[in-house]
Amino acid sequence: xxxxxxxxxxxxxxxxxxxxxxxxxxxxxxxxxxxxxxxxxxxxxxxxxxxxxxxxxxxxxxxxxxxxxxxxxxxxxxxxxxxxxxxxxxxxxxxxxxxxxxxxxxxxxxxxxxxxxxxxxxxxxxxxxxxxxxxxxxxxxxxxxxxxxxxxxxxxxxxxxxxxxxxxxxxxxxxxx
Numbered sequence: 326x327x328x329x330x331x332x333x334x335x336x337x338x339x340x341x342x343x344x345x346x347x348x349x350x351x352x353x354x355x356x357x358x359x360x361x362x363x364x365x366x367x368x369x370x371x372x373x374x375x376x377x378x379x380x381x382x383x384x385x386x387x388x389x390x391x392x393x394x395x396x397x398x399x400x401x402x403x404x405x406x407x408x409x410x411x412x413x414x415x416x417x418x419x420x421x422x423x424x425x426x427x428x429x430x431x432x433x434x435x436x437x438x439x440x441x442x443x444x445x446x447x448x449x450x451x452x453x454x455x456x457x458x459x460x461x462x463x464x465x466x467x468x469x470x471x472x473x474x475x476x477x478x479x480x481x482x483x484x485x486x487x488x489x490x491x492x493x494x495x496x497x498x499x500x501x502x
Contacts, residue, residue: 337416341436343443345408350390350441351383354403357441358396372397373453381466386425386474387411393466394446400462402447402469404432414443421445426476 346353358378366372376397383392388409394401404423406412415421415434422429423445432445449469456462 335418337419338436340414340416340434341443342414343406343412345406345412346390347407349383350405351380351392353440354380354383354392354394354405354444357437357439358394360439362396366396366398369398371452371454373456375458376453376456376462377459379459379463381463382470385409391425391470391473393463393470395459395462395466396453398453399446400449400453400456400465402430402432402449402466402473404445404447405441406443412445415445417443423447425473427473428477430473 355378358380362378374397376395378397379395380403381393381395383390383403383405385407386409389407389411390405391411392403392405394403404411411423411425413421417434417436419434420431421434423432430447432447434443434445436443449465450456453462456465
């Protein structure tokens with residue numbers, strides 16, 4: 326056995342300590358991803374030219390900011406810090422379990438050098454190529470936001486199982502005893 330220590334294939338960077346947003350970060354999200362679209366993503370084979378960059382419905386949930394994002398390359402929910410209980414400073418590329426009314430959702434942490442600094446996202450579709458237009462992409466985001474913010478219905482109690490009295494009981498009843 327070798328005396329060398331194993332070196333991990335990937336070590337996450339230290340977490341970015343994010344400053345909370347006092348007001349909605351929706352415009353900053355829109356501006357950031359507009360810049361990414363213009364400078365880095367146009368012409369790539371996996372983008373859907375029927376889609377545009379649009380940040381949707383950012384609102385405070387438990388003190389932090391939850392909203393949606395449509396871009397020509399992704400459709401996702403986004404979480405940004407607001408000083409509340411949902412946000413946790415975690416390393417970019419790692420997952421963070423976020424407790425929403427629907428249940429725990431695994432958001433992926435990311436960071437940027439721009440005004441966003443740190444954010445977390447929850448992808449809603451594998452590939453945007455299946456979305457025919459902007460209205461469809463926005464509907465996916467709005468439906469996901471509605472679902473994430475709705476508590477699930479409690480499960481119905483199963484019907485009581487019939488008591489299996491067994492073959493002997495059946496035979497007794499059939500003989501009239």
